[in-house]
Amino acid sequence: MxxxxxxxxxxxxxxxxxxxxxxxxxxxxxxxxxxxxxxxMTGIGAAGYWYMQDESQGDVALILGSKVNVDGSLSPQLQARLDRALRLHKNKRATTFVVSGGVGIEGQDEAVIMAAYLVENGIDRGSIVVDSNGITTFASAQYISRLYPPRTRLIVVSQFFHLPRGILILKKTGFEHVSGAGVGFSFARDIYSLAREVPAFVVYACCKVP
Structure with missing residues (x-):
């Protein structure tokens, strides 16, 4: 039973x-x-805003690329990053500006168009370095590590949610002084992008950068 x-x-x-x-x-x-x-997500977002409060002086500003439209116009996200870089220039927080991006499915070279926008808005062309192979944040970090020594003071320019990972990668690449200049929450897509940052951040936090 x-x-x-x-x-x-x-x-x-x-x-x-x-x-x-x-x-x-x-x-x-x-x-x-x-x-x-x-x-x-909350932690990464909060860290991004915390990095944005840093007003440290830098030597080089690294502006990470984003979408350029088929007609060559800037996406709102990319224009916001470039406008943030222009404020750095106005406040004399950086003397050199590295624009790093790739060629997207739209067929436009992000870095070249980013450089043109900065020149049109008052930054001397001689102060701009163009990296057209920055298809990922890691690729951008690898490129800039070949140009500048570890003690270079870097400022990463991107959306707020991207700053923690960007700073982490650059520090793992060997740079000792890295700060952030971010664009705050301003697009509905930022929520989706913030969610994507969670697995991406975990991967780079747990893996050794070669």
């Missing part, structure tokens, strides 16, 4: 309700992971 115990409901001790237990466990696990993910 089946042994039946009562713990709020009848349970057949010979046939534990493993299916129900597993479902409850999975729900709790998924819930916990979601909470951790949201906490990670």
């Amino acid at each position: 089946a042994m039946v115990g009562r713990v709020g409901c009848d349970i057949d001790l010979r046939r534990p309700q493993t299916g129900i237990f597993c479902m409850r466990f999975l729900k709790r696990l998924i819930g916990a992971l979601l909470v951790l993910f949201v906490l990670a």
Whole structure:
């Protein structure tokens, strides 16, 4: 005969309700992971805003690329980054500006167009370095590490959520003094982009940069 115990409901001790237990466990696990993910998003976003408060003087500003439209016009996100770089120039916080981007599916060279925008808005062409192979943040860091010594004071220019990873990568590349100049939350897409930063940040935080 089946042994039946009562713990709020009848349970057949010979046939534990493993299916129900597993479902409850999975729900709790998924819930916990979601909470951790949201906490990670919050932490990265908060860190980005914290970096934005740093008004340190720099030698070189690294402006990370973003989408350029098919007609060659800047996406709002990229223009915001470049306008942030122009403020650095106006406040004399950097003397050299490295524009780093790739050629997207739109067929436009981000770095060349970024440089043209800075020149049009008052930065001397001789103060701008163009990196057309900066297809990733890591590629941009590798490029700039070949140009400047570790003690160069760098300022990373990007959206706020991108600053923690950008600064982390540059420090792992060997730079000792890295600060950030960010664009605050201003686009609905920033929420999606912030979520994407979580796995990307974890990968670079856990892996050794060659």
